[in-house]
Amino acid sequence: MMNKIIIYSDSNNIIEPQSENVLEINDISDYVYGYHSIQDAIYNKNQLEMIVRDKYCLNAFIKMQKMYGEEKIKIKKNYYREKIEDIIDMKIPDYIKKDDLIGIDFLEKSKEMNTEKGGGFEEFVLTNILNDFFAYKSFPIKNILSFFDQLDLDVIKNNKKNKLFKKVFKSKINSWKKKTDDELILKLIDLFLSDFKNLYKNISTYNLIYTYPENLVNKLIDKEYMFIKNLNFKKDGKKRDNILNLKKIEKFIEYYLNTKKVKDIKSGEIESIIHNLSGNFKFEFNYIINIISEDPTLIDNALLTELKTKYKNIIDYNDRNKLNNLIPPDRPESPAQLDSLNEWFNWLTNQYFDYRFWLENNNKEDDEINKYSFLYSSWLFENYIKLLSTEENVMPKIITSKLGDALEDDKTIIIIMLDNFNYKYADQLIEIFNKKSYTNFKKEPILSMIPSETYINKGTLLSMNTFEVDEKPDYNKLCENIGKMYSKDAKYLSTIGKLKESEIKKNYLYIVNYLMLDKTLHENQNQAASSLPNRIKNELEAIVQIIDDSINDTNKLETEVYIIPDHGSVKIPSSRMNLIPGFDEINIIDDGYRSVKISDRNLKQIKKSDQDFYYIMDKNRFGVPHNYLIAKYYYRFKETNNSFYVHGGLSPEETIVPLLGFKKDNDNVEIELPNLNIKTKSIRKSVKNEIEFGLKNSNPFSLNDMKIELANSEMKCPNKTKYLEAVDAFEEEKILFNKVEISNNKSTITLLVDVSFNYLNNKYDKRYKFELSIKSIQENSFDLNDLL
Secondary structure, rough: OOOOEEEEEEEOOOOOOOOOOOEOOOHHHHHHHHHHHHHHHHHHOOOOOEEEOOHHHHHHHHHHHHHHHHEEEEOOOOHHHHHHHHHHHOOOOOOOOOOHHHHHHHHHHHHOOOOOOOOOOHHHHHHHHHHHHOOOOOOOOOOOHHHHHHHHHHHHHHOOOHHHHHHHHHHHHHHHHOOOHHHHHHHHHHHHHHHHHHHHHHHHHHHHHOOOOHHHHHHHHHHHHHHHHHHHOOOOOOOOOOOOHHHHHHHHHHHHHHOOOHHOHHHHHHHHHHHHHHOHHHHHHHHHHHHHHHHHHOOOOHHHHHHHOOOOOOOHHHHHHHOOOOOOOOOOOOOOOOHHHHHHHHHHHHHHHHHHHHHHHHOOOOOOHHHHHHHHHHHHHHHHHHHHOOOOOOOHHHHHHHOOOHHHOOOOOEEEEOOOOOOHHHHHHHHHHHHOOOOEEEEEEEEEEOOOHHHHHHHHHHHHHOOOOOOOOOOHHHHHHHHHOOEEEEEEEEHHHHHHHHHOOOEEEEEEEHHHHHHHHHOOOHHHHOOOOHHHHHHHHHHHHHHHHHHHOOOOOOOOEEEEEEOOOOOOOOOOOOOOOOOOOOOOOEOOOOEEEOOOHHHOOOOHHHHHHEEOHHHHHOOOEEEEEEEEEOOOOOOOOOOOOOOOOOOHHHHHHEEEEOOOOOOOOOOOOEEEEOOOOOOOOOOEEEEEEEEEEEOOOOOEEEEEOOOOOEEOOOOEEEEEEOOOOOOOEEEEEEEEEEOOOOEEEEEEEEEEEOOOOEEEEEEEEEEEEEEEOOOOOHHHHHHH
């Protein structure tokens, strides 16, 4: 094969020599040197590359080509174009001329530009200069909001004089128009070109309110843009405050909702109202909650689920509680025929408690349910002594009958004696333990001693003695006795803080006293800074956290945790009937709300007629230190109201408590780090932006105690840190940062996001990086038709 002389035509001076051996012929004075170089190369059969920038020299070399033949001299007039085609591996359309490629450093830039987005040369240019939606063969109507979000008018304005950009933009618009005969889409494209900002604003508005009736929508959509109601595009519920007047939108929605008077709403209408709600505004949620609270029969479980889904990313823990308490559970059947403890356990845990606690949460009264409670209390009192002798699920027998096997092994056992904890919060505590990756292997009801007081129940639990109750039990000594029985070292801890301070050892028994729940429930809820459910949640989370921290420091000793409450409690409104007479003539040793101590002498003075109001507990018969009067029904010896809880009585809420067992296995922990993907592709200067992420957990257990933080110092945001209690197994959570401002004059920013979390007691952290484009604020004055 004969060596070639290659001459590159470069009249526009855009080709850079790729090596120092390439000759450059810049003007006529270089002609003689170029002529002799070509002759020498032909004679010596050498390879020669030459860049010729002078047209007279080029014409002379073309004559030499005709003289010596193209097999010896090859002249490349379109080298720059061919070089670009070679780099991007695609053909440049014929309507793109050489001059269109000049002056934009395209050859160098093309090395960095993405060539993997699909499409031809036009799509290659537009997707790299603007956004990926220009790769679509048809106008991206389905994703029009994302398309507009990513469109940077500042970039377009800066390229107005770019011949290449203008040609391919015009070609793309014409192609989109040819792809459709739909008049609405053609109109949409025309408005996209002539009035982009108003089109963007109206579509963004409709995106927030499309669920509402047409009369409201028509007030917020400009007349010229009513046709967008007939467009089929994805709604995302984002509040684009860079383009919208959100206060105006909220004002119109609130006015519309306020025309719907609560008293006038029928059951058939509530479904339509809930469907209409956008799910984008908290005031909508508050509005519907107020309606349903007035009449819970308006809603069913399907509508409740719709509300939870719509407002998932807006409502907090207290709001979710409100939702959960809207619909009453199934009403319990009459327990009149029940005559064994197991039958009562089954009825109470499967029927009664759910309904009773729903009544309590909603401050409602139900005389029939109160009578059911009285049936249980009377049965319990009549059968109490027999139950203590024959049943295993009673407080004095729990250690031996329910924990005996575990105590006989060499595993470590932690018992938390929760003061004042009934079935109301049992599932919540299980959920908190589950989020820390504990398995709940035991949940069963146990019967408290009566009266339902602390010293009686904790004393009999630890003494394992039914009829000998010490008024001031020595918990340290009682724990030591249990340890000796099971050949374990035993330690009594008076507070849970001491568990945190202790070194957890193998084959040890730790018995922890926890009193804070009792204190919280006895407090006046009207004077508390936060709601009772929220404070109970915080208390339970604190308990689990300390337990978890303590177990994490054991080098993975096999450990089981048991929750054993001493008694429960009940909230008795002042309106509930109370027929207990005064005690002016009786010497009360120690008074309580639901039970009182009296002397032997005064016990004999109790009138037979008064026994309709309370049970008489003779210390000689029941083996307690004192004689007690225990209020029947929901009567009480002191005034009560809805602001606090009391105990000492025989109601199911006071005497039936859950025994819970938990364990955890941390061996061979494998984790897939969470997938954090950014939904927002760009932000704008000089406005408050919204940045959205999706965080996916692909693990079989929850990711707990998650912290997501924007780490860029040049970003301002009222709250740069978001916290998630947990992301459940195989679930994805939406994370939204609002009112983000950028103090950066560049066109892009590397967004840094720090994520930390806990998985199966192991802590992890990872920094994620995302490239985010920075765009200018939209302006009315720019017309995209200028590019056509």
